Amino acid sequence: MPAHIEDYALVGDTQTAALISTDGSVDWLCLPSFDSDACFTALLGDREHGRWSLHPSGDYRCTRRRYVEDSLVLETELSNADGTVRIVDCMPVRDGVPDLIRQVRGVSGTVDMISEFAPRTAYGETVPWHRITDGGQIRVVAGPDALTLDADVACEITQRPSVTSRFQVREGEHATFRLIYGEQPPEQRRAADEKIDHTVRWWQEWARRCSYHGEYRDAVVRSLITLKALTFAPTGGIVGAPTTSLPERIGGVRNWDYRYCWVRDATFTLLAFLDAGYVDEAKAWREWLLRATAGRPEQMQIMYAVNGQRRLAEQELDWLPGYEGSTPVRIGNKAAGQFQLDSYGELMDAFHQARSHGIPPDPDAWRVQRELMDFLEGNWREPDNGIWEIRGPRRQFTYSKVMAWVAADRAVRAAETFDLDGEPQRWKQLREDIHDDVCRHGYDAERNTFTQHYGTRDVDAALLRLPHVGFLPATDERVLGTTRAIEEDLTVDRMVLRYRTAAPGSEHEGGTHPVDGLPSGEGAFLACSFWLADSYVLRGDVEQGRQMFEHLLSLRNDVGLLSEQYDPHERRLLGNFPQALSHIPLVATAFNLTSARGPTIRRHGND
Numbered sequence: 236m237p238a239h240i241e242d243y244a245l246v247g248d249t250q251t252a253a254l255i256s257t258d259g260s261v262d263w264l265c266l267p268s269f270d271s272d273a274c275f276t277a278l279l280g281d282r283e284h285g286r287w288s289l290h291p292s293g294d295y296r297c298t299r300r301r302y303v304e305d306s307l308v309l310e311t312e313l314s315n316a317d318g319t320v321r322i323v324d325c326m327p328v329r330d331g332v333p334d335l336i337r338q339v340r341g342v343s344g345t346v347d348m349i350s351e352f353a354p355r356t357a358y359g360e361t362v363p364w365h366r367i368t369d370g371g372q373i374r375v376v377a378g379p380d381a382l383t384l385d386a387d388v389a390c391e392i393t394q395r396p397s398v399t400s401r402f403q404v405r406e407g408e409h410a411t412f413r414l415i416y417g418e419q420p421p422e423q424r425r426a427a428d429e430k431i432d433h434t435v436r437w438w439q440e441w442a443r444r445c446s447y448h449g450e451y452r453d454a455v456v457r458s459l460i461t462l463k464a465l466t467f468a469p470t471g472g473i474v475g476a477p478t479t480s481l482p483e484r485i486g487g488v489r490n491w492d493y494r495y496c497w498v499r500d501a502t503f504t505l506l507a508f509l510d511a512g513y514v515d516e517a518k519a520w521r522e523w524l525l526r527a528t529a530g531r532p533e534q535m536q537i538m539y540a541v542n543g544q545r546r547l548a549e550q551e552l553d554w555l556p557g558y559e560g561s562t563p564v565r566i567g568n569k570a571a572g573q574f575q576l577d578s579y580g581e582l583m584d585a586f587h588q589a590r591s592h593g594i595p596p597d598p599d600a601w602r603v604q605r606e607l608m609d610f611l612e613g614n615w616r617e618p619d620n621g622i623w624e625i626r627g628p629r630r631q632f633t634y635s636k637v638m639a640w641v642a643a644d645r646a647v648r649a650a651e652t653f654d655l656d657g658e659p660q661r662w663k664q665l666r667e668d669i670h671d672d673v674c675r676h677g678y679d680a681e682r683n684t685f686t687q688h689y690g691t692r693d694v695d696a697a698l699l700r701l702p703h704v705g706f707l708p709a710t711d712e713r714v715l716g717t718t719r720a721i722e723e724d725l726t727v728d729r730m731v732l733r734y735r736t737a738a739p740g741s742e743h744e745g746g747t748h749p750v751d752g753l754p755s756g757e758g759a760f761l762a763c764s765f766w767l768a769d770s771y772v773l774r775g776d777v778e779q780g781r782q783m784f785e786h787l788l789s790l791r792n793d794v795g796l797l798s799e800q801y802d803p804h805e806r807r808l809l810g811n812f813p814q815a816l817s818h819i820p821l822v823a824t825a826f827n828l829t830s831a832r833g834p835t836i837r838r839h840g841n842d
């Protein structure tokens with residue numbers, strides 16, 4: 236049985252990442268890339284699906300866990316009756332092959348330790364061959380996959396099969412393991428020590444570049460490090476999360492693969508990086524995006540693989556029982572083929588912000604933007620799948636239309652501010668047409684609220700972003716009314732649901748929801764909860780925004796990580812982990828709260 240989601244910490248090398256539990260078990264790792272097959276999949280099943288546990292023998296417990304300051308090097312202290320050890324876990328920044336280093340350091344007493352290294356390739360389906368080489372390394376091979384384990388303690392291949400080591404660590408002593416993808420010659424332990432030190436320094440130097448020095452610096456830096464860990468260094472792409480199928484409801488079917496790069500999530504990440512002074516990351520992302528979207532704008536996908544690949548065929552892995560029984564486990568993501576109008580607005584906004592931040596112009600960027608505008612002009616009236624990627628019939632989602640307005644607005648601003656050739660008069664007309672359409676069809680005058688889609692009375696938390704993107708001022712009566720309606724309909728214990736997946740006792744309870752096409756029930760959506768905090772700040776209720784923000788900070792796990800959702804009843808994290816779309820608004824809200832100039836939500840559209 237896997238640990239609770241909040242009991243995991245992340246280590247990664249900006250090409251892939253591992254999840255390690257408080258009891259010292261690596262339960263998730265895909266090699267060599269985020270979207271490769273996993274060799275440890277216990278997270279979505281049990282120990283038989285592959286894991287690497289490393290812990291004191293007998294009864295033991297985690298007494299402390301932290302990242303080495305401003306780094307992604309994890310320290311987990313485990314104690315038993317005989318003493319305490321500190322396990323240092325890290326994935327060195329890649330200079331060749333991917334590797335995971337696990338070093339056990341004796342803190343006090345003399346502790347008997349057990350390492351059980353039991354990889355299962357192809358997401359836990361395949362039991363690989365294990366053998367010990369002449370040089371004393373462990374080689375694990377299955378089909379195209381090969382792993383090498385170097386250890387400076389004795390290892391034996393045992394029944395299951397797994398590679399088991401039983402060893403003792405005294406205060407001041409070390410024992411080091413290094414897992415390498417592929418077949419590699421042995422390395423000295425000193426090399427592992429150097430790699431750990433180098434990795435700490437690499438992350439600390441990266442964190443030092445952060446231009447944010449406000450009140451919530453630790454939380455902001457941890458979120459930025461997490462976002463950096465989710466970037467795919469070779470291309471500049473950014474994954475939604477490093478996991479698949481962590482459920483949005485325990486036992487439910489809303490289990491999706493997030494190891495891909497969403498245009499939406501990635502543009503939000505770009506804005507967070509820009510806010511914090513990380514211009515290189517923003518540039519790399521723009522390059523990725525221009526390459527990924529090359530071709531005709533109507534062929535733009537809402538998500539791509541990290542290397543820019545378009546085909547993300549969805550399949551179910553029926554041999555995996557799922558996280559706490561939540562099936563199916565899916566890899567690939569059918570939403571890649573959806574039409575999501577908001578992605579165009581987010582993209583246009585991101586390009587505009589990049590220019591406004593002084594990122595040197597790319598000659599292709601404006602050409603692509605103009606083609607996107609041509610496409611939007613002819614298609615903004617079409618129904619779409621919306622920001623939440625509904626799998627029911629397409630609808631006229633209000634937020635989607637608002638983001639089409641954002642696209643037109645940023646096109647006008649870009650042409651006027653940067654003197655770019657284009658058709659600002661036509662885009663101004665388009666901007667006005669969309670605004671009128673939204674205010675006429677996406678607004679419920681009786682209740683004084685914007686609505687989830689045209690022709691409904693339901694609300695949607697994405698509507699909180701209307702003032703953030705500059706569609707209407709935060710103090711507009713219709714915006715205030717919408718926030719009120721969202722508070723009334725969509726908050727549970729101060730947390731915000733993205734929409735009602737079923738009204739309690741309604742005809743949809745237990746059945747398939749007519750809008751999203753899925754069985755009901757999920758947690759509160761953390762990004763939406765941050766957006767509510769932003770709305771308070773923007774309209775001048777800074778203290779209310781701060782309280783909400785601090786409540787959200789309190790939901791992070793012990794090492795500062797958030798998943799996609801939170802279950803306010805069970806008080807536990809839900810959904811893929813750690814989730815970019817939760818850490819991005821954390822950064823944005825902290826900026827809004829602490830900016831000396833007062834609220835400065837970038838997507839306000841102010842240049």
Ligand SMILES: OC[C@H]1O[C@H](O[C@H]2O[C@H](CO)[C@@H](O)[C@H](O)[C@H]2O)[C@H](O)[C@@H](O)[C@@H]1O
Nearest residue numbers: 475491497499500568570622623624816
């Ligand atoms: O719940 C339905 C959808 O859930 C996923 O999408 C969500 O995550 C995306 C990545 O963070 C985010 O961009 C989107 O707004 C969220 O709704 C999943 O990827 C979809 O396939 C699924 O339909």
